[in-house]
Amino acid sequence: MRRGVVALAGGLVACLLPFFAASAMPALTADPVAVAYLERRIERPNPLNNEDPFPADEGLKGAELGLRDSNSTGRFVGLSFGLTSTVVEPGADIRAAFAGLLAGAGHPRFVVINAPAADLLTLADAPEAKDVILLNIGATDTSLRDVDCRGRVLHVIPSRAMLTDALVQLLVFKRWTRILLVAGPDSGDGLYAESLRRSARKFGARIVAETKFDARGADLRDSALREFALATRGPDHDVVAVADEAGEFGTNLVYNTEAPRPVVGTQGLSPAAWGRPVEAWAAAQLQQRFRKLAGRAMDPVDWAGWMAVHAVGEAAVKLKSADPAAIAKLMLDPAFEVGGFKGRALSFRPWNGQLRQPLYLLWPGAVVGMAPVEGFLHRSTELDTLGLDRPESACKAFGG
């Protein structure tokens, strides 16, 4: 178990500035608002194509930037924020780490969780989580926004349903509606494929054929040219959709399909909450601040980590209060809105705690489009065309 304490104190940011005129800041009125970060480390496959190593601090660095931003803002109203973090290794007891965090510095009542769905549910159901808000930044499982929802879990990361809805909206807009689906063997791949099928039905696209592909046992660097041509042989289609969440073969599928068709899904043209090429709506500023802090590009989990802490900070500043109960109440209020560098006010859906947000359709080089795609209409907000809408969600934990 690795444990680190990240700087508290509102004075920190001011010290970083080379020189500034004296400012009349209100005196700190209360103890810092304590936020915790808890991560379950996940085993990743070895890179196939000499990719940059998977960042060991993915998510955490975003939360740290959220802390800095919240402190910069909070000092104008006499508030400060603190962050403690714990990362548990695969197989270690996350419940014990959770209890340790809650009993530790400042007794945090807001915990950013970067862990698989099973861990998230374990923590949400633990008695010590009774008056704690959990902010999910790692689990995209749609079930957590549906039958498996929990009343004090807010989902900052988009669900698979939102991701595949975003992708299919763009495909329908482009009239690339005939999809050949290639899914990997993992359970996440199966869920992603199922989500794609559901989105295709929702927006009028069609899965014309499906194949499974298991990269294990083959050396793709040698065999991709022939193997993928076989795997992607099928009826006429406009795109090849790939469901490979861990990244075991999808990148190599691009340009290796039988027919000259674009690859979309977990690789190729992908739906994502954030990404390196995102630039519009002042995203460039957030990207630069993150790069300065982390020394690398910001990815969707980093963005969600930033967003989670920023949402807590925004609620506290609006209230001018460090009272965790009041902050939690405001965050759960349907009228609570917060900015996220996506061009619109973001808010939590009152029926399942999911953060409403535009999503990007991008490839590593550029942003292709943004969802909700123009023309997909909704009676209250077009953002609710992505993911489970109120009548579609079986979640009752929010009293809805």
Place this chain on the structure above:
Amino acid sequence: MIRPPPHRRGRGRGREEAAFSGEALPGAGRLPRYCERSEAIQGGGPLSDVALLDCFAPLALTVKRLMAGGAAMALLLGALPATAAEIYVTNERDNTISVIDSATYAVTRTFPVGRRPRGVVFSKDGKRLFVCASDSDSVQVIDPDSGKLLADLPSGEDPEQFALSPDGRTLFIANENNATTTVVDVDTKSVKAQIDVGIEPEGMAVSPDGRTAVTTSETTNMVHWIDVATLAAVDATPVDQRPRHAEFARDGKTLWVSSEIGGSVAVIDVATRKVVRTIRFEIKGVASDRIQPVGISLTDDGRLAFVALGPSDRVAVVDAKTFQVSAYILVGRRVWHTALTPEQDRLVTTNGVSGDVTVIDVPALRAIKTVKVGRFPWGAAIRPAPGGAAGK
């Protein structure tokens, strides 16, 4: 209630377009995207008039001529102001400034400036042009007549907007990337102070009496009040999400601040630094989160406020006394900022996505002309044409 996108209408429109390209009307030469929206023919007030002219120009003109005789002609002639002015527009993506002659509404010159030019303002005498070259990390001083660079001012990192004090020599610059306001003496080209403010300061204004400067921080969501005598931040007023632009009323009693994501404009009482009124906007057929207020212009007579509403492609007209929205005027796509001519009879808007400038007739509250400029026009500043009457 999800519907697939409408089939792309507008195919085969080339013929119609050709039929009336060259008319001196907004959007002439191309059909604006908003023509596809039903509200263009359903809305009320000046909005429908402009939209009608825009989308159905040949028909509308015929009807107008039949019904009102010379009225349509008078409208076209009304486009020419009594005194000529020069409109300077920064093109964020082209790294240039386009100069528009208000007598003809033609682009007379385009000259290169630093990288990513955004905020732009004239010296009092109109002889120097200050330009925020954001990606060059400098404020450039330019001779507007020749387009030549006179000096680079030390500006701090990533300057986005600035405001010139009434003393004509103190420039307050919002440094978006490092949460400071830099105060520069433009005569000695020296930094007088760097003042610590909230994250992503953008909007910048100085009160007419020169005693107070304000900056808005886009992520902190506050207006920071700077005492000019001591150059210290003395107070902060929270406003709605992502405040982008601040503008003092001529009498100095109120400060208007637009919140892009909050979708509102706060009117703040300067004496108490409290928000006294929050103006919200509602446009039939436009999703509320596409209404994103950015630029604000206030007329000197204190009667009107114009608010650029970003991707809703409209400028709101607000009665500055009652704070009621009286009209929405359709302009080009993603309208950023606005500027009034010295005579206050014309308002120009910079339309970032469509790459043009819309000219609005202020007394008539209608768009009269669209002028193509460079890529991503962002800021605008106006001076009387050389030899013309003195302006502001």
